[in-house]
Amino acid sequence: MAAPGSHLELVSCAIVLLTLFVTIATSADIFLDWHVSIDFNLKPVSADQQVITINGLFPGPLINATTNDNVHINVFNGLDEPLLFTWNGIQQRLNSWQDGVSGTNCPIQPGSSWTYDFQMKDQIGTFFYFPSINFHKAGGGFGPIRINNRPVISVPFPKPAAEYDLLIGDWYNSSYKDIRSRLDTVDDGISPSWMLINGKGPYMNNFSKSYETINVTQGKTYLLRISNVGTAWSFNFKIQNHQMVLVETEGSYVNQIQLDSLDVHVGQSYSVIVTANQIDADYYIVASPKMIVSTNSNTLIGVAVLHYENSTTPANGPIPIGPDPFDLQFSINQAKSIRWNLTTGAARPNPQGTFNVTNVTISENFILQASTGTINGSSRYTVNNVSYLTPDTPLKLADYFSNGSGVFELDAYSKNTSNVNAVSGVFVASALDKGWLEIVLKNEFETIDSWHLDGYNFFVVGYGEGEWRPESRFTYNLFDPVSRSTVQVFPRGWSAVYVYTDNPGMWNLRSQNLQNWYLGEELYVRVYDPDPNPAKENPPPDNLLLCGKYQPSAPPPSPSLSPPPPPPPNGPSSNAYNPPRTSRSLIAVITTAICYLFIGLL
Ligand SMILES: *[C@@H]1O[C@H](CO)[C@@H](O)[C@H](O)[C@H]1NC(C)=O
Ligand SMILES: *[C@@H]1O[C@H](CO)[C@@H](O)[C@H](O)[C@H]1NC(C)=O
Ligand SMILES: *[C@@H]1O[C@H](CO)[C@@H](O)[C@H](O)[C@H]1NC(C)=O
Ligand SMILES: *[C@@H]1O[C@H](CO)[C@@H](O)[C@H](O)[C@H]1NC(C)=O
Ligand SMILES: *[C@@H]1O[C@H](CO)[C@@H](O)[C@H](O)[C@H]1NC(C)=O
Ligand SMILES: *[C@@H]1O[C@H](CO)[C@@H](O)[C@H](O)[C@H]1NC(C)=O
Ligand SMILES: *[C@@H]1O[C@H](CO)[C@@H](O)[C@H](O)[C@H]1NC(C)=O
Ligand SMILES: *[C@@H]1O[C@H](CO)[C@@H](O)[C@H](O)[C@H]1NC(C)=O
Ligand SMILES: *[C@@H]1O[C@H](CO)[C@@H](O)[C@H](O)[C@H]1NC(C)=O
Ligand SMILES: *[C@@H]1O[C@H](CO)[C@@H](O)[C@H](O)[C@H]1NC(C)=O
Numbered sequence: 170m171a172a173p174g175s176h177l178e179l180v181s182c183a184i185v186l187l188t189l190f191v192t193i194a195t196s197a198d199i200f201l202d203w204h205v206s207i208d209f210n211l212k213p214v215s216a217d218q219q220v221i222t223i224n225g226l227f228p229g230p231l232i233n234a235t236t237n238d239n240v241h242i243n244v245f246n247g248l249d250e251p252l253l254f255t256w257n258g259i260q261q262r263l264n265s266w267q268d269g270v271s272g273t274n275c276p277i278q279p280g281s282s283w284t285y286d287f288q289m290k291d292q293i294g295t296f297f298y299f300p301s302i303n304f305h306k307a308g309g310g311f312g313p314i315r316i317n318n319r320p321v322i323s324v325p326f327p328k329p330a331a332e333y334d335l336l337i338g339d340w341y342n343s344s345y346k347d348i349r350s351r352l353d354t355v356d357d358g359i360s361p362s363w364m365l366i367n368g369k370g371p372y373m374n375n376f377s378k379s380y381e382t383i384n385v386t387q388g389k390t391y392l393l394r395i396s397n398v399g400t401a402w403s404f405n406f407k408i409q410n411h412q413m414v415l416v417e418t419e420g421s422y423v424n425q426i427q428l429d430s431l432d433v434h435v436g437q438s439y440s441v442i443v444t445a446n447q448i449d450a451d452y453y454i455v456a457s458p459k460m461i462v463s464t465n466s467n468t469l470i471g472v473a474v475l476h477y478e479n480s481t482t483p484a485n486g487p488i489p490i491g492p493d494p495f496d497l498q499f500s501i502n503q504a505k506s507i508r509w510n511l512t513t514g515a516a517r518p519n520p521q522g523t524f525n526v527t528n529v530t531i532s533e534n535f536i537l538q539a540s541t542g543t544i545n546g547s548s549r550y551t552v553n554n555v556s557y558l559t560p561d562t563p564l565k566l567a568d569y570f571s572n573g574s575g576v577f578e579l580d581a582y583s584k585n586t587s588n589v590n591a592v593s594g595v596f597v598a599s600a601l602d603k604g605w606l607e608i609v610l611k612n613e614f615e616t617i618d619s620w621h622l623d624g625y626n627f628f629v630v631g632y633g634e635g636e637w638r639p640e641s642r643f644t645y646n647l648f649d650p651v652s653r654s655t656v657q658v659f660p661r662g663w664s665a666v667y668v669y670t671d672n673p674g675m676w677n678l679r680s681q682n683l684q685n686w687y688l689g690e691e692l693y694v695r696v697y698d699p700d701p702n703p704a705k706e707n708p709p710p711d712n713l714l715l716c717g718k719y720q721p722s723a724p725p726p727s728p729s730l731s732p733p734p735p736p737p738p739n740g741p742s743s744n745a746y747n748p749p750r751t752s753r754s755l756i757a758v759i760t761t762a763i764c765y766l767f768i769g770l771l
């Protein structure tokens with residue numbers, strides 16, 4: 170052991186400082202200003218409807234970041250109702266305050282602004298954002314997120330000539346407000362009528378105002394970043410006469426596989442490599458819905474055009490049909506073939522596989538059954554027979570200020586069995602900090618469900634048909650399961666994931682299918698670390714919005730768990746609340762002081 174003040178301490182001190190400087194030097198700040206409004210004239214499918222745009226754009230602008238960048242997005246809500254954005258797959262490390270769902274944030278009121286501040290901490294990959302409340306997603310407001318690798322990382326494929334974002338999703342003839350009010354009153358689900366690609370209708374359809382064109386040059390290779398931004402339908406993606414190589418999903422590099430077509434379920438993202446190796450011409454890009462009867466001539470299939478630079482030939486021939494949309498075996502086999510590349514680096518240079526599930530000990534099991542039920546006369550979606558009831562006060566605020574009291578009761582509902590009666594309730598499940606959690610998601614619907622966990626990537630260890638049983642665990646892939654944030658659950662089947670709960674916070678676990686989510690198929694997972702050290706979990710942001718129990722006029726009580734107590738809010742004109750400044754600079758000061766101390770000891 171080295172004595173205090175020795176060179177060893179100085180060296181480690183220098184390393185600490187260096188790491189700090191490198192972190193500062195390599196993470197950029199990205200400032201964005203978003204004006205969110207309604208456009209009545211876009212009419213992507215000729216229908217009169219309200220489309221939610223950001224800075225006039227539909228889809229919204231790209232967030233083009235690099236690992237560890239800090240993003241500051243000032244959102245002005247020009248809609249006539251409250252608004253929140255969530256960042257699908259962005260982990261918000263130690264920072265569920267920025268997650269932008271009803272359980273973490275008070276909504277941004279019409280005519281006002283709020284700034285999200287968060288870091289793309291230790292992530293790479295393809296993601297998207299969307300408006301999370303009030304059924305807004307069915308009206309647009311979504312857009313692409315790319316997190317590029319830092320230059321020090323070697324990426325497991327050659328640099329493409331260009332990258333394209335393809336936001337694909339189902340779309341309704343009517344406005345999101347109409348569908349929402351039907352769900353609120355009439356009680357019947359509504360089926361979408363279209364599949365849009367980057368906000369545009371299908372090529373060669375009289376009702377499409379325009380269609381999407383992806384431009385390529387013969388001989389070059391491209392990266393397509395595909396996300397399913399829809400509300401209900403999984404789709405099968407393919408490009409006429411071209412194959413693709415699957416390389417990434419939601420921040421994980423996968424073992425590269427060559428595909429004719431790729432299934433993308435609601436809320437999922439993938440990147441694929443496509444080489445323009447055909448003769449100069451135009452080719453169809455097709456997204457056809459699964460579990461739906463669709464024909465070439467109807468509007469349910471999304472069609473765009475892959476245009477070769479020197480092509481004079483329009484896309485022709487029949488629209489290429491992928492696998493039978495009801496062929497679930499195709500989908501299950503493809504899902505099982507998507508494996509994690511254990512040897513490549515991703516956000517960090519060390520191989521992805523160094524953190525793996527091969528020998529983990531599960532500390533807790535969640536068994537969650539999605540279903541429907543009639544509650545108080547209306548039909549609702551449920552998880553373990555509990556339909557989520559959204560409280561006026563975000564759970565995260567209630568947790569911070571009053572240990573949840575008056576807003577939710579932790580673990581009021583079972584995490585592993587269905588409630589005997591269908592009820593509505595504020596379902597908040599506890600999870601031990603830094604434990605391994607197994608979550609089994611069961612689907613009794615005839616449709617494909619899709620589940621997402623905020624704050625984490627989970628390891629998808631198994632898919633199955635029929636009833637899940639403890640013996641099903643013997644079929645799990647514990648060698649190279651892919652790590653991602655959204656997993657499909659096949660009709661009358663189950664999916665199982667493992668999560669390492671190392672990100673304290675209040676995290677939404679939900680169906681990505683918008684009608685299911687809107688009607689109650691969600692819960693929150695509270696991952697709790699009693700250590701109040703802000704290095705463990707971030708304190709509320711300076712601009713925290715108050716609502717529900719915590720009105721701007723009445724100062725919130727002292728946080729129940731995290732000293733020091735915050736000062737009172739700004740005053741009645743602002744609904745922001747100002748906690749003490751956080752300690753990034755404090756850490757730097759302390760580190761420097763320690764170094765001086767060592768130097769002084771020499
Ligand atoms: C995104 O950022 C990367 C890295 O800074 C840059 O090389 C690229 O040109 C940017 N792309 C777009 C579309 O802005
Ligand atoms: C959607 O609108 C188009 C154009 O108005 C119409 O042809 C089509 O029948 C509508 N589809 C549904 C399901 O209402
Ligand atoms: C589109 O419009 C043209 C001209 O009005 C018509 O001949 C054609 O049948 C229409 N196609 C479809 C798919 O409705
Ligand atoms: C492809 O080129 C056309 C014509 O220049 C342009 O309108 C279109 O926006 C381009 N597509 C993309 C995805 O950039
Ligand atoms: C496209 O045509 C132009 C003009 O004829 C030519 O310069 C270019 O090389 C062609 N590009 C390809 C990829 O063939
Ligand atoms: C996994 O990544 C490594 C390292 O980048 C690469 O050499 C290898 O080809 C990849 N494996 C597969 C199956 O894609
Ligand atoms: C999983 O991690 C352990 C220890 O961290 C390592 O020894 C093992 O090789 C890893 N497994 C794989 C499949 O990479
Ligand atoms: C995992 O556990 C198995 C059986 O207990 C053991 O044989 C193996 O060495 C372990 N592997 C690692 C990487 O710890
Ligand atoms: C907070 O609530 C939990 C139960 O939900 C309880 O176990 C805990 O003791 C409470 N903590 C405080 C500080 O009141
Ligand atoms: C369900 O969870 C409860 C409470 O954590 C536990 O006591 C019980 O053993 C679990 N049951 C099953 C079947 O896992």
Ligand SMILES: *[C@@H]1O[C@H](CO)[C@@H](O)[C@H](O)[C@H]1NC(C)=O
Pocket residue numbers: 542554587588589590591592
């Ligand atoms: C859910 O509740 C309903 C009654 O509301 C009951 O009939 C049904 O059996 C319950 N489901 C389960 C799985 O317990």
Ligand SMILES: *[C@@H]1O[C@H](CO)[C@@H](O)[C@H](O)[C@H]1NC(C)=O
Pocket residue numbers: 544545591592593594
């Ligand atoms: C039905 O509504 C009443 C009044 O809003 C509420 O008290 C009750 O808990 C609800 N029932 C269920 C099963 O949620």
